[in-house]
Amino acid sequence: MRALGSRLARGVSCLARRVSCLVRRVSRVARCVLLPVVLLAGAGCGSGDGGGDGSVTIMVPWSGDEFAAFNAVIRKFEHDRGVRVHVQVTRALTQQLDAAVGAGAPPDLAILPSVGAIYTYADHDKGLKPLAAAARTDTFLQPFQGLTRMRNRVYALPVKVDVKSLVWFTPETVGRARDTAAVRSYAHAHPGAWCLGLESGPTSGWPGADWIADLVLDGQGAGAYEQWLSGGRPWKEVAGAWRDWRGLVGPGGKRALTQVFSEAAGGMTSTPPKCSLAHGALSAMGFRAADVQRGRYDFVPSSARHRLEVSADFVGKFTTGNPHADALAAYLASAGAQQLWVDQPGGYAFSANTRVTEYHNRGVQQRVAEMLRPGSGNTLCFGAADAMTPDVSAAFYRAVLTYVAQDGTDPKPMLSKLDQLQTKLGPSGKSPVPANRLCASP
Numbered sequence: 001m002r003a004l005g006s007r008l009a010r011g012v013s014c015l016a017r018r019v020s021c022l023v024r025r026v027s028r029v030a031r032c033v034l035l036p037v038v039l040l041a042g043a044g045c046g047s048g049d050g051g052g053d054g055s056v057t058i059m060v061p062w063s064g065d066e067f068a069a070f071n072a073v074i075r076k077f078e079h080d081r082g083v084r085v086h087v088q089v090t091r092a093l094t095q096q097l098d099a100a101v102g103a104g105a106p107p108d109l110a111i112l113p114s115v116g117a118i119y120t121y122a123d124h125d126k127g128l129k130p131l132a133a134a135a136r137t138d139t140f141l142q143p144f145q146g147l148t149r150m151r152n153r154v155y156a157l158p159v160k161v162d163v164k165s166l167v168w169f170t171p172e173t174v175g176r177a178r179d180t181a182a183v184r185s186y187a188h189a190h191p192g193a194w195c196l197g198l199e200s201g202p203t204s205g206w207p208g209a210d211w212i213a214d215l216v217l218d219g220q221g222a223g224a225y226e227q228w229l230s231g232g233r234p235w236k237e238v239a240g241a242w243r244d245w246r247g248l249v250g251p252g253g254k255r256a257l258t259q260v261f262s263e264a265a266g267g268m269t270s271t272p273p274k275c276s277l278a279h280g281a282l283s284a285m286g287f288r289a290a291d292v293q294r295g296r297y298d299f300v301p302s303s304a305r306h307r308l309e310v311s312a313d314f315v316g317k318f319t320t321g322n323p324h325a326d327a328l329a330a331y332l333a334s335a336g337a338q339q340l341w342v343d344q345p346g347g348y349a350f351s352a353n354t355r356v357t358e359y360h361n362r363g364v365q366q367r368v369a370e371m372l373r374p375g376s377g378n379t380l381c382f383g384a385a386d387a388m389t390p391d392v393s394a395a396f397y398r399a400v401l402t403y404v405a406q407d408g409t410d411p412k413p414m415l416s417k418l419d420q421l422q423t424k425l426g427p428s429g430k431s432p433v434p435a436n437r438l439c440a441s442p
Helices: 002-034 064-081 093-102 115-123 180-189 206-229 235-256 261-268 289-293 323-333 335-342 364-370 390-405 412-429
Strands: 038-041 055-060 084-089 109-112 157-163 166-169 277-279 298-301 307-317 379-382
Touching (some): 055 323, 093 109, 109 115, 109 323, 157 323, 157 335, 166 180, 166 261, 180 277, 180 298, 206 235, 206 390, 235 390, 235 412, 298 364, 323 335, 390 412
Parallel strands (some): 307 379
Antiparallel strands (some): 038 084, 109 307, 166 298
16 A cells, blocks of 8 residues: 555656646747747747757847848848748837746847847846857947947847938929928928828837937037937927927828828828828838839938938847857848848848948939948937937827827927936936947948
């Protein structure tokens, strides 16, 4: 009887261990499945110790033509290296990445869509790991290069950049003038000319925030702009830019509250045209590649003072022990991969790599790319909301929507609330990015 009891006890103990193991496995699988991430290429969930199966996982925010361009670059890496790349695609990248890191199942790599994200994930023990010592940054333009390093280690590499300070139009409507002053005159003479959409789900309002920041940079210069972003100047001191923006938008402002931003520029070519000017990066316009290639759209810089707002997507690493992760990160930032990327029609990618000089569309895209190059005379500054903490940028977006809904009343009371929010948040309300790294000449 004692022997039977002993065997039963051992059996129960073994079963318990198997059940425990199964529960842990199910828990891990659940974390993979429950993250609402669409897997467009391959499937997988990071484990923190990847690379054992000859694969690498990367989380990205792109869709449509942007994803197709990225996917072409990835396929070449897979073919040349014999490494399987599992791509996790989500529009809510920061939220999904936070959830994956918190669950202990991060992707090997993730695209960080703002400069603030680099410092937040690296500085606050949120999982960003330094890249391999061989990661090179000397071929990148400024200010993109200056944001790759912390504590003398490389933490991120710029893989895709944009110029936001652009005004788009169709020559048949506005004319062929490539002069900022002429386009501004046209805008003032045609109230409601702007194609503006502020609807963008949980980040609704960001197109207006970008535009207001553009006006602050143009009107007050890079030094004052950096001080504002770092918390050294109160929001009330940029009230003039808010009023200027509301004056530009004119009677179309309230319509923009429900207009989807990615569809707004389509009003330029509708029959009849609903609007004739649009502000922002080429990748945000939703233009058909064929129309861009045949010159249906043109642009001028929104600033006549050579002050341009820019943005970038960086690749960062969130696991250790997978050499394929470092290899893929280095490949994505290399001149060869970057050239392949910008050559994809419809992706509208630009490169911070100085060795990439030719673009698929030698017209519009080439001209935008040249604005980023040494000798252009431009000062490049990262977008304000990209450098702010999530709480402050979200409040910025909400303030834009409130200001439009109030039909352009005095912005100072609303800006005082933003000042109060930053004071309440203390150090955590200030940009984590050093102010002297936000602006530079390329």
